[in-house]
Amino acid sequence: MTRNNRGPRGSYAVGLARRAKIVEAAALRFAQEGYHRTPLTLIAQDVGITEGGLLHHFRSKKHLLLAVMEHRFVSEEEWWSRLPEPMTGLGTLRAMVAATERHLTEPGLIELFVLISAEAADADSAAHTLFAARYERAIDELAEQLRRGVDDGSLRADTDCKAVARECIAVSDGLQLQWVISGGTLDLVEAVRLHTDRIARTITPDGTGL
């Protein structure tokens, strides 16, 4: 590190990098071992700092949880944006199934999602603001993709794209809760596939499914 990097700007950059490292380490631990079973000291140890040092960046475990969730939202949006363009109609519904398969590769994060949902139920919480924005964006984006399917004739002209998008997100969230409650025994991908297939049969011109 040169002397220049030790100035206020350098310290700021170092702080940001450390913050990002903590979030990554926490995401990994939460995903592998679960939120409740991961002590902050372990995450601090992973990054090579003390628990006090970690608390300098995140005031509490709950604040860290929020940062992990925000990180996941961004990573989820990046995943969607990397899918073969343009996403339209049935392609979007098939991507919902693929997204579910992806969620199952990091099962601890499904539990986290349920936890954050509850935080978000409190209108005064930081999670609420994050969640409200996330939902609006996710529903609008899905609806927009479905609308392209209406435009190119692959979906019925009378499709209520926003309602379908809302229902897809609700099923995804609700089934994730059931998956957590079932201790991971529910076939989540098959349940999402059944729903998206049902949706397809009601919004394609000839009633075909996925």
Next chain:
Amino acid sequence: MTRNNRGPRGSYAVGLARRAKIVEAAALRFAQEGYHRTPLTLIAQDVGITEGGLLHHFRSKKHLLLAVMEHRFVSEEEWWSRLPEPMTGLGTLRAMVAATERHLTEPGLIELFVLISAEAADADSAAHTLFAARYERAIDELAEQLRRGVDDGSLRADTDCKAVARECIAVSDGLQLQWVISGGTLDLVEAVRLHTDRIARTITPDGTGL
């Protein structure tokens, strides 16, 4: 109170009655003002005891929350059992919409449901046990009602009743979360109606909706 009621049996009965009163008062306050915004002292005051007296019955606010939720599950089951019998096929789907209208009469309890869901995500929690049992019962009961519709020919013979039941509960839970996040602006009843209508169109022999 007679002298006999002051014996061990009398005390036990008095304790149970007080416990029930606390749960009722808490349910009312949580529903009206929200869980986070209701201090335990207020609930104790409603019942005419001290906060210490309340904590004698429920070790923490979280334990009280759990008791309120259990109370709601029982009341929900009673509501379903009072519906015109027998519940079959489309009647069950229509009842899902009516149940949603009922939930909206006590909006604070929807927020509570989301909170308890998160508690239940922790496999070691008491909420987990309560929730797992509740889900299994609710899904089995719904599936059984749909199966009667298959038996009387009002639903298609190839209907996967358990999957449909699972999807209905997932949509209900997922939309309740969206409703809370939206600050109550989402038209919850219409969203549930749209979903049950879609379900109906895919499982009735002639493809008619609700």
